[in-house]
Amino acid sequence: xxxxxxxxxxxxxxxxxxxxxxxxxxxxxxxxxxxxxxxxxxxxxxxxxxxxxxxxxxxxxxxxxxxxxxxxxxxxxxxxx
Numbered sequence: 001x002x003x004x005x006x007x008x009x010x011x012x013x014x015x016x017x018x019x020x021x022x023x024x025x026x027x028x029x030x031x032x033x034x035x036x037x038x039x040x041x042x043x044x045x046x047x048x049x050x051x052x053x054x055x056x057x058x059x060x061x062x063x064x065x066x067x068x069x070x071x072x073x074x075x076x077x078x079x080x081x
Contacts, residue, residue, distance in 0.1 A: 013056050013057055014056070015053065015056065018039070018041075018049060019049050019052060019053050019056075021039060022035055022039070022046055022049040022050060022053065023053060023069070023072060024072075025038060025039075026050065026069050027069040027070070027072040027073040028073065032046040032047055032050070033046075050065070053065075
């Protein structure tokens with residue numbers, strides 16, 4: 001996943017590179033703890049990135065975040081085909 005893919009999903013949102021990494025991993029169903037280990041950052045930092053992502057995307061609530069992550073996952077899978 002790259003910034004262009006995210007821009008096709010939400011054209012007016014600008015995520016940092018680290019937020020994009022967190023989004024990609026979270027969309028694959030990886031837990032915050034596992035994401036932290038993979039990116040060599042604390043789990044609390046992953047949670048902070050997810051909070052920032054939610055604010056930037058205007059997402060309120062875990063269920064809407066899950067829908068957003070599913071949308072990203074589906075978009076990246078479709079692009080790969």
